[in-house]
Amino acid sequence: MQCPLKEQCGKELENRAIKKTRLLLGEGMDEKNFFDAFLNYLGREQGVQTMHYGGKNNRRGFLGLLSGTKPEFTAVERVAVTGDADDNYAGTVARIRADLRECGLPDPADRDFIEGGGKRVGLFICNRQLETICLNSLDGTPELICIDDFLTCVNAQLAEQNELEKAKCRSYLAYKDGATLSIGVGAVKGYWNFANPAFNDLRDFLLNFTA
């Protein structure tokens, strides 16, 4: 695992063990950094441990890892699982809920919380990707208009960019400081405006989780 920011060094150690009673799970280190920044913005970071499950292929394993860890997981009161829908929203929701059930945890609907077995579990699936929400927050800005033009031009001339949302995010972040290419580090550096309505659903979810 890389430590992407000097101020984030040591944060990756948070993934080594369960230390707190509220666990917020992101797909990867980038999402973990993003949620750290968002919680800081909301002033709700106290008592919450953000962790990452190493990509969607590791999600079931990580949930089993957490739920099997005694006595630490016994003391956990709240778990929030987040993930990207990519091109299959219904399938992603169904798979994550099945993963939760398999690990003996409650399986809420998307953007909902339910309680069971002494734990409150929430689920937030990003339509397409977390990058999609970030891009939505840039709607109508000169930066995004220019980036759209640029990538449209590139796509017309060369092979089509498959991960257009990621490419747009990286283009925006590269414009911001030239060294930052990940949305999580960009979030830590304050490049996303969390007050933008595009983040409302995610903000409500995090506020509910930390209430």
Place this chain on the structure above:
Amino acid sequence: MSIDKFRVRNFRCLKELSLDGLKRINVFVGKNNTGKTSVLEALFFHAGENNPTLGFSLRGHRGMENQFTLPVAPIPDLWTDLFHDFDITSVIELESQDTRRQMRRSVISLGGPGSQQLAIPGVEGIKNAVPSLSVEFTDAQGRTRNSQLVFGQRGMQVIDGNGQPSEAAIMLPSNFRVSQDEDATRMDRIVREKRKPSVMDLVRIIEPNLADLALGLSGGRPTVVCDVGLKQLAPLPVLGEGTHKLVSIALAVSSIPNGMLMIDEIENGIYFDLQKDLWLKLFALIKRENVQLFVATHSREFLEALELAGAEKPEVAENVRLIRLSRKGKAVFVSEYDFPALQSALATGFEVR
């Protein structure tokens, strides 16, 4: 016998511990002094059924005196370390459930029912005698047998029980160096049963030049000798530690078909780059002999090698259980993980050792 549940009460540092979902390969991890070795010992004692002399084997594994001749001075504390918190009035209970849901139970106590505490010659009064170690074993058919280890005028005696080395389980303790005699005894059986190829297959991971294994004499005593391309066959003890270790492991597995093998700190002496192949070949061997494996390790490299082996051969992955022991105060906690959880731990940096 392959077990999928095991329960321990009052044994060494373990007041109460339950294991569920055991597999063919069971890997114990955890910090020092969390009870990994104690669990292996409890399994070993239990698999030996009604054999109280295994208490002596455990003393030997721990580097404690395990040879006594009479007359001896009173040794009132001979068995105290077996009991949780050294409370010799408590009773050790070891219980397993096999894959056919059949239960087996061992109850170990000092001076149990029918105890025949005998005075040691020259020492007055029964209170000075070594207390007898009583083992009551209930087998899968519900039959109960009670045996005792006593010190009497004729030396150490096993009454109504089995005093022979266990044929159901072998324990290879930390930094083990199996004796020349033990290796030779197992080799003799393997040779007579024409099962050398499977042993050699495992050993070739570390010694690709191995052409043959045989029984020979060294210092007038039987010993395993190896053809590794030298002018003469080399006695096993003079080869490298890793080679000796693998031969001993292979001989042990092949000596206890349908039994259990416990290996403490299995990684010692094995070069890291060979560990994936070790897992693959060892799995093939224990599967062939229907042996259930219980190992303890502190090594991340060994866990990574297991993960690689499981990724390469799904049957390995399906047969792995990772068990982390941790301690808070006197309580020992058990965290049990399947193969995907092990993979996830290694991928995300979550610490399971």
